Amino acid sequence: MPSVLVVEDDPSIRQSLIEVLAEHGYAVRSVGDGFGALREVTQTPVDAVVLDLGLPDLDGGDALRMIRGISSVPVLVATARDDEAEIIKLLNAGADDYLVKPFSGGQLIARLSAVLRRTSHGPPGGAAHTVQGARPAPAAEPLRATTVGELAVDPGARTAYLAGRELHLTRREFDLLAFLAHHTGQVVSKRRLLTEVWREPYVDDQTVDVHLSSLRRKLGERAAAPRYLLTVRGVGIKLVAPR
Numbered sequence: 199m200p201s202v203l204v205v206e207d208d209p210s211i212r213q214s215l216i217e218v219l220a221e222h223g224y225a226v227r228s229v230g231d232g233f234g235a236l237r238e239v240t241q242t243p244v245d246a247v248v249l250d251l252g253l254p255d256l257d258g259g260d261a262l263r264m265i266r267g268i269s270s271v272p273v274l275v276a277t278a279r280d281d282e283a284e285i286i287k288l289l290n291a292g293a294d295d296y297l298v299k300p301f302s303g304g305q306l307i308a309r310l311s312a313v314l315r316r317t318s319h320g321p322p323g324g325a326a327h328t329v330q331g332a333r334p335a336p337a338a339e340p341l342r343a344t345t346v347g348e349l350a351v352d353p354g355a356r357t358a359y360l361a362g363r364e365l366h367l368t369r370r371e372f373d374l375l376a377f378l379a380h381h382t383g384q385v386v387s388k389r390r391l392l393t394e395v396w397r398e399p400y401v402d403d404q405t406v407d408v409h410l411s412s413l414r415r416k417l418g419e420r421a422a423a424p425r426y427l428l429t430v431r432g433v434g435i436k437l438v439a440p441r
Contacts, residue, residue, distance in 0.1 A: 200245040200314055204274070205226040205235040205261070207254050207366060215248060218303035219310075232256030234266070239269050246314060248306070249293075251279065259291055266292035272313045276301070286412045289368055295405070315397055345377040347439035349417070350378040360417060370395075371413050374406075376429070378437040387434035396428045410435065 202219055202273065207230045219226045227244065229235050232253045247265065251258025262273060273295040275288050284294055294313050297305060316425040343352040348361040353376045358365040367375065377395050378386060388406045396405065410427060419425045427439040 201225040201227065202310070203235065203238050203244045203247045205230075205232070206250040207231060208250075209254065211250075215306070218306060219248075222307050222430060224310075232258070232261035232429070235261055236264055236268070239265055239271060243269070244271060246274060246310060248274050248310070251275065251277045259288060262288065262291050262293060272316075274306075274310055274313055282408060282411065286415075288410065288411060289370070292354050292368070294370070306343060312396060315435055322407055328358065342380065344371075344382060346382050346426065346437060348430070349379070351376050353380075365416050367413070367416065371416070372408055375413060375437075382437050382439075384431045385434045385436045390434070 202224045204212055204215045204219070204226060205214060206228065209230070212228050212230065212366075216226045216228055227238060227242070229238055230253075232255050235247065235249065238244070249258060249262060249265075253261060256264075258275070258277070262275065265271065265273060272294045273292065275293040276299060277288070277296060278299040279285070279297045288296060292317070295309050297309055339382055343350070343354065345351075350359045352358070356372060358367060358372060358375055372389065373395050377391065391406050411421070414420060414424070417426050419427065421429060426437055428436050428438055430436065
């Protein structure tokens with residue numbers, strides 16, 4: 199049974215989150231402040247953290263960075279801040295995903311399940327969802343080291359260099375770049391990225407947009423003046439060597 203730490207200072211919201219998670223088979227612990235969250239993560243490790251940003255003692259972004267300093271536990275940020283720059287900042291600080299308030303219990307469970315599938319723990323009852331008689335999915339083709347222009351991506355070493363300078367990417371940014379590099383020159387749809395990189399086809403396309411925006415910035419380009427990441431309007435994105 200995966201365990202989840204809910205960090206939320208509003209008692210009514212905290213109780214609602216606990217009830218939703220418990221109903222879906224999660225073991226839930228909760229605290230109402232940032233330092234309590236740090237204490238819980240340190241003393242009794244959990245499988246995931248749902249972190250509210252409006253905490254009474256610490257800014258949620260600071261709490262996230264402190265958690266990242268002591269643990270690699272997946273963190274799902276719950277925030278009322280829907281500004282793209284703020285979301286990029288949170289992802290760069292180590293958030294694995296985010297939910298913009300207000301959100302439904304269904305959205306919470308879907309995002310949390312996706313985060314856990316991408317890590318070592320599956321969601322509760324995951325095996326029970328296997329279809330009788332269904333063929334197992336084919337093993338994913340291993341990603342190979344790729345050089346595109348001055349960009350070098352090595353999935354095995356999980357390193358990426360641009361003109362000899364190492365790029366400091368979040369886990370999801372690297373996965374996204376490595377997948378696009380593996381399919382250099384091919385237009386890849388956002389749905390395919392969500393299915394094969396996020397492994398969650400029902401997440402909002404904005405998740406891809408936010409990560410692409412951050413990745414572009416680290417590659418030294420903008421959507422209006424792309425070099426490596428070209429958007430094919432209405433179709434998808436492709437990685438190419440700059441001309």
